[in-house]
Amino acid sequence: MKTPLALAIAAAALTVSAVHADEPRHGGTINTIIQPEPPGLVLGMIQNAPTRTVAGNIYEGLLRYTTDLEPMPQLATDWEVSEDGRTWTFHLRDDVTWHDGEPFTADDVVFSADVFHRELNPSARAVLQHIDSIEAIDDYTVEFTLDEPFGPFLISFEAGTFTMIPKHLYEGTDFRDNEHNNHPIGTGPFKFENWDRGTVIQLVRNDDYYEDDLPYLDGINWHIIPDGASRAVAYENGTVDVLPYGTVENFDIPRLSELDNTCMTEAGHEYFSPFAMLWMNNREGPTADKRFRQAVMYAMDREFARDVLWNGLGNVPLGAFGSNARFQNPDLDPYDHDPERARELLDEMGYDGEEVRLLPLPYGETWTRWAEAVQQNLREVGIEVRTEATDVGGWNQRLGDWDYDLAFTYLFQYGDPALGISRTYLSTNIERGSPWNNVEGYENERVDELFNEAATAFPDEEREALYHEVQEILQEDVPVGWLLELGFPTLYRCDVQDLVTSGVGVNDGFKDTWLDR
Amino acid sequence: MLYLRLITMRLLKAVVVLFMIIIFNFVLIQLAPGDPAAILAGEAGATDEEFLRQLRERFGLDQPMYVQLWRYVSGIAMLDFGFSYRQGVPVLDLILARLPATLLLTGTAFVLSLALGIVAGSLAAARVKKPSGSIIMTLALLFYATPLFWVALMSVVLFSVYLDLLPAYGMYTVGAGHTGLALVLDVGKHLILPATTLALFFMAIYTRMTRASMLEASQQDFVKTARAKGLKNSVIQRRHILRNALLPIITLAGLQAGQMVGGAILTETVFAWPGIGRLMFEALQQRDYNLLLGIFFFSAALVIVFNIITDLVYGLADPRIKEGS
Numbered sequence: 001m002k003t004p005l006a007l008a009i010a011a012a013a014l015t016v017s018a019v020h021a022d023e024p025r026h027g028g029t030i031n032t033i034i035q036p037e038p039p040g041l042v043l044g045m046i047q048n049a050p051t052r053t054v055a056g057n058i059y060e061g062l063l064r065y066t067t068d069l070e071p072m073p074q075l076a077t078d079w080e081v082s083e084d085g086r087t088w089t090f091h092l093r094d095d096v097t098w099h100d101g102e103p104f105t106a107d108d109v110v111f112s113a114d115v116f117h118r119e120l121n122p123s124a125r126a127v128l129q130h131i132d133s134i135e136a137i138d139d140y141t142v143e144f145t146l147d148e149p150f151g152p153f154l155i156s157f158e159a160g161t162f163t164m165i166p167k168h169l170y171e172g173t174d175f176r177d178n179e180h181n182n183h184p185i186g187t188g189p190f191k192f193e194n195w196d197r198g199t200v201i202q203l204v205r206n207d208d209y210y211e212d213d214l215p216y217l218d219g220i221n222w223h224i225i226p227d228g229a230s231r232a233v234a235y236e237n238g239t240v241d242v243l244p245y246g247t248v249e250n251f252d253i254p255r256l257s258e259l260d261n262t263c264m265t266e267a268g269h270e271y272f273s274p275f276a277m278l279w280m281n282n283r284e285g286p287t288a289d290k291r292f293r294q295a296v297m298y299a300m301d302r303e304f305a306r307d308v309l310w311n312g313l314g315n316v317p318l319g320a321f322g323s324n325a326r327f328q329n330p331d332l333d334p335y336d337h338d339p340e341r342a343r344e345l346l347d348e349m350g351y352d353g354e355e356v357r358l359l360p361l362p363y364g365e366t367w368t369r370w371a372e373a374v375q376q377n378l379r380e381v382g383i384e385v386r387t388e389a390t391d392v393g394g395w396n397q398r399l400g401d402w403d404y405d406l407a408f409t410y411l412f413q414y415g416d417p418a419l420g421i422s423r424t425y426l427s428t429n430i431e432r433g434s435p436w437n438n439v440e441g442y443e444n445e446r447v448d449e450l451f452n453e454a455a456t457a458f459p460d461e462e463r464e465a466l467y468h469e470v471q472e473i474l475q476e477d478v479p480v481g482w483l484l485e486l487g488f489p490t491l492y493r494c495d496v497q498d499l500v501t502s503g504v505g506v507n508d509g510f511k512d513t514w515l516d517r
Numbered sequence: 518m519l520y521l522r523l524i525t526m527r528l529l530k531a532v533v534v535l536f537m538i539i540i541f542n543f544v545l546i547q548l549a550p551g552d553p554a555a556i557l558a559g560e561a562g563a564t565d566e567e568f569l570r571q572l573r574e575r576f577g578l579d580q581p582m583y584v585q586l587w588r589y590v591s592g593i594a595m596l597d598f599g600f601s602y603r604q605g606v607p608v609l610d611l612i613l614a615r616l617p618a619t620l621l622l623t624g625t626a627f628v629l630s631l632a633l634g635i636v637a638g639s640l641a642a643a644r645v646k647k648p649s650g651s652i653i654m655t656l657a658l659l660f661y662a663t664p665l666f667w668v669a670l671m672s673v674v675l676f677s678v679y680l681d682l683l684p685a686y687g688m689y690t691v692g693a694g695h696t697g698l699a700l701v702l703d704v705g706k707h708l709i710l711p712a713t714t715l716a717l718f719f720m721a722i723y724t725r726m727t728r729a730s731m732l733e734a735s736q737q738d739f740v741k742t743a744r745a746k747g748l749k750n751s752v753i754q755r756r757h758i759l760r761n762a763l764l765p766i767i768t769l770a771g772l773q774a775g776q777m778v779g780g781a782i783l784t785e786t787v788f789a790w791p792g793i794g795r796l797m798f799e800a801l802q803q804r805d806y807n808l809l810l811g812i813f814f815f816s817a818a819l820v821i822v823f824n825i826i827t828d829l830v831y832g833l834a835d836p837r838i839k840e841g842s
Binding site: 031036037039040048122125176177181196197198199202223224225226229230233234236239390391393396397398400431433436 | 549550551552555556557558559560566567568569575603604605611614615618670673674677678681685686687688689691692785786787788789791792795796799802803804
């Protein structure tokens with residue numbers, strides 16, 4: 001069942017495309033919100049969500065991606081791959097300058113990827129370990145040579161992963177103490193202007209931007225407002241025009257979306273496609289028994305959670321691979337809401353009513369309520385649950401120490417199973433101290449083999465077969481609970497045009513945005 | 518001379534107390550679950566060990582605790598409060614950048630609550646059996662009993678959303694580019710709601726306290742003497758009753774003044790006021806220990822300073838205290 005709100009989004013999408021007949025116009029500064037305040041703005045050095053959202057307008061990558069995650073030219077105009085899938089050649093634009101006026105060349109690409117990101121950036125390192133060498137053939141040609149074909153290679157050039165960093169400002173310095181960190185220099189459509197900590201981050205139009213006519217806006221003001229209710233007021237009284245993901249509580253969204261001249265979109269998250277999961281401790285306690293984990297899947301009413309808590313936005317996943325990940329196996333047996341089946345499984349394993357501890361995600365009201373809903377579902381089938389609330393620090397520590405039975409989390413899928421999905425299930429990824437690896441402690445040799453082979457198989461048909469097999473095993477073993485592919489709404493005034501234009505649109509969309517007023 | 522020695526003694530004691538507070542805070546913070554490197558890595562969704570190792574090494578968290586403590590204390594001795602883990606900026610810079618905003622807010626609220634509280638309390642005491650006195654006391658009770666954040670939210674709804682008279686949040690109008698007098702007026706406009714919100718609670722306390730101690734003082738023999746002398750009632754109220762009733766108010770004002778740095782977390786959060794309270798709350802959530810310890814240090818220092826000032830003011834209000842010491 002989809003709620004009226006989800007229908008309203010579909011309708012709004014239609015209306016927006018109808019209005020597009022108008023020619024884009026220059027001018028105007030847009031006011032929006034960033035929450036929480038980012039720690040810094042040097043993308044690649046810092047990877048958290050608010051940094052990506054602001055700095056995605058200052059910095060760029062070689063490529064952009066459509067909302068279907070197909071590559072589009074950005075700093076690279078075109079690219080080709082050798083027949084064995086090991087050598088990739090990128091041709092760069094020759095008319096790009098950094099915000100300080102220096103030209104952007106192939107040397108910057110080599111420095112960024114091979115030096116800067118290798119030292120600082122964990123998400124780039126995941127790709128770099130498959131890369132043998134990076135060379136500048138001439139000023140505007142770069143060649144990447146891989147050890148063996150790597151499936152997700154081409155999807156890794158988004159601005160937040162392989163950010164282009166100016167070599168002339170960073171080479172030979174201590175990157176984290178570089179004086180330019182306070183005044184980031186990129187190639188993007190907007191330049192850094194001012195950051196009044198606790199109040200506002202201001203970007204202004206890059207008048208020398210290499211794409212004709214772009215950007216249309218004169219600037220962007222990111223207001224920093226720590227309280228959720230105050231953020232809603234800022235939209236209501238007209239101070240801000242765009243409410244990006246996560247800026248207002250979900251229960252406020254139906255009310256705000258009914259205000260005059262208000263549109264909403266779910267687009268712009270396809271690359272990250274946040275996937276909510278329930279960690280289940282595979283090591284000890286009732287959760288160590290696969291039948292218990294299956295019972296949890298049958299017991300949860302995931303559609304209820306989506307419709308009531310998430311306003312009908314998002315997608316109940318079939319299994320471990322979400323709809324925005326490639327190579328989803330559509331033939332898996334779904335885990336429908338079936339309390340009877342859950343009780344049977346619990347009887348079969350002889351569950352004795354041992355209490356399990358559930359950790360909600362300390363990210364606000366929606367997550368707290370979701371934990372309550374799951375607790376209720378599990379009690380209905382006879383599972384005793386105690387909820388243990390923590391703050392972010394405590395939650396990190398509890399998961400890093402594996403001190404939990406059930407715990408909520410969500411992870412980005414990054415467009416390819418080898419980047420965003422395998423990390424949760426590979427036994428080589430079991431390590432204490434981080435809440436983002438194989439926290440559940442699942443170990444299965446065959447699964448390891450399949451994931452590793454699939455990452456470097458070539459071409460895609462081979463990858464698909466391997467991934468389909470691994471999904472069947474995971475569907476049976478249920479290492480973690482698959483809750484929801486989250487749909488994050490962006491609310492905005494309807495006269496803000498072309499707000500989301502790519503698969504990471506919440507981070508790089510203002511480039512194409514214009515105001516129809 | 519005696520006075521000077523008194524102050525010197527107090528300052529020496531203050532240094533010892535401050536040192537103990539630093540040690541105590543440092544130990545206390547180590548007891549909180551969660552490690553700053555893990556939280557930073559968590560925010561970034563970073564999975565690899567290398568990232569955590571780099572961060573721990575950079576923050577010195579890989580050292581034993583006594584080494585960390587020694588580094589911290591010896592740093593403070595040279596007024597070096599270290600770097601904020603999360604923002605990578607010197608702690609002192611962060612605090613000094615936020616301090617003016619907080620002092621403007623809490624200072625305004627302090628003056629506002631003290632002045633209005635004493636006036637309202639005196640009026641209530643003078644009209645003790647009249648309806649106007651009861652109205653003042655009912656209002657005071659209402660302000661005293663209502664939670665701050667609720668007052669804050671409701672005043673935003675009323676004055677910003679419905680009436681559209683005052684800005685809902687922030688310290689100045691972003692993008693307006695005001696300078697000079699226009700900027701002062703703009704900040705003043707933004708200051709009204711948060712300062713009033715913050716002032717209401719203490720104003721209520723001052724009102725109640727002023728009234729109670731004035732009523733008590735008015736029963737004293739010297740007041741009867743003054744009346745018998747034929748002094749005007751207003752003079753008796755001001756010079757004889759109010760002055761004698763001031764001591765408990767000064768005590769309370771000293772307490773409120775001590776909270777000026779860290780006491781406005783809720784107000785600063787709801788009104789997006791870029792002050793220290795918010796900085797402290799965020800630092801706590803992010804386990805940004807250096808920053809948190811720095812803010813603790815400043816608030817502790819301020820409490821001590823205001824304690825000394827309070828003692829001095831006692832002497833001004835009631836010369837007998839000065840002589841007694």
